[in-house]
Amino acid sequence: MDTLLAVRARGITKCFGDVVALDGVDLDVTQGQIHGLVGPNGAGKTTLLGLLLGLAVADGGGLEILGTPVGRALAAPDGVAGFVDGPGLYPSLTARQNLAALAALRGQDARTAGIDDVLAQVGLTDVADDRARxxxxxMRQRLGLAAALLTRPRLLVLDEPxxxxxxxxxxxVHGVLTRLADEGxxxxxSSHRMDDLEALCSEVTILATGRIAFSGPLGKLAAENRELDYRLLTSDTHAARELALGTDGVRVVDDAGLRNDADVLVVRALVPALDELVVGLVRAGIALRELAPVVSPLEAAFLALTQQQEAGR
Ligand SMILES: Nc1ncnc2c1ncn2[C@@H]1O[C@H](COP(=O)(O)OP(=O)(O)OP(=O)(O)O)[C@@H](O)[C@H]1O
Ligand SMILES: [Mg+2]
Incomplete structure (x- = not known):
């Protein structure tokens, strides 16, 4: 039997006048998965998240949420909570009153809805009685997350949380999301923070101008054979640089757009060539004090894939 998908999107298109915001987007999100959406400004992330929340309807393609096909009505599918473009809050009410009002709108009893618990989960207990204004x-982002938690969602949709x-x-927030995912x-x-995505997500989808450039596990991205820039801090930068220049498959990158720190060497290489260089350094009696990619594998893949896609248009 197939695992029940929380989201199953096939060939989703969405236009705003002449602008094609989403162009044939497929997306599978399994239960218990934290799935990240990345992409440049205007890539279509908010548009896609809005469709999952029932804030808009796709022009074409099929969308199933928690096993149920989404119709043409503008309504949040059952079991889904979250927000795009910041949460909607009542500014003149306190954090606690905002949550009580939302609970009341849903027909829940404020006393048993778990308001104190969700406030504690997002770390807002101390300001629970301050006005949202x-x-x-x-703090607004955290209160929005608390409001979503009150509904005990099976699919949580968050735009740049x-x-x-x-x-x-x-x-x-990371603790809350990880715990929710563990519970299924x-x-x-969506996020523009690669470090957050790397810390949280098991899978990512990279969007560029409404199309999918990559979708899958982060490990698959990292394992792809691509050259990365690495910063090396050694006991003798000059000698290390000479050695790097003489190592096959290694290029010394002088202008990596970095603050050019005289003590740091930046090289571009595939992992096997980088290994050669490191072994060579040690053999030559040069100590390696630091070695790290200039940008993370996700960021490098993101930049490369989006540039490729833009060049192909
Ligand atoms: N309501 C709207 N009316 C007209 N055009 C829209 C509307 N919403 C989105 N668009 C257009 O659709 C495209 C996708 O926008 P979207 O907001 O989904 O991008 P995004 O990936 O969320 O970008 P960002 O990183 O800046 O938040 C853009 O070209 C945008 O101008
Ligand atoms: Mg957006």
Missing amino acids: GFSLG SNGLDPAGKKH TAVVL
């Missing part, structure tokens, strides 16, 4: 962007979060807020909830979120 005075909330910062990060990391925006404005301080490190403590991020820790709370599917989470689809």
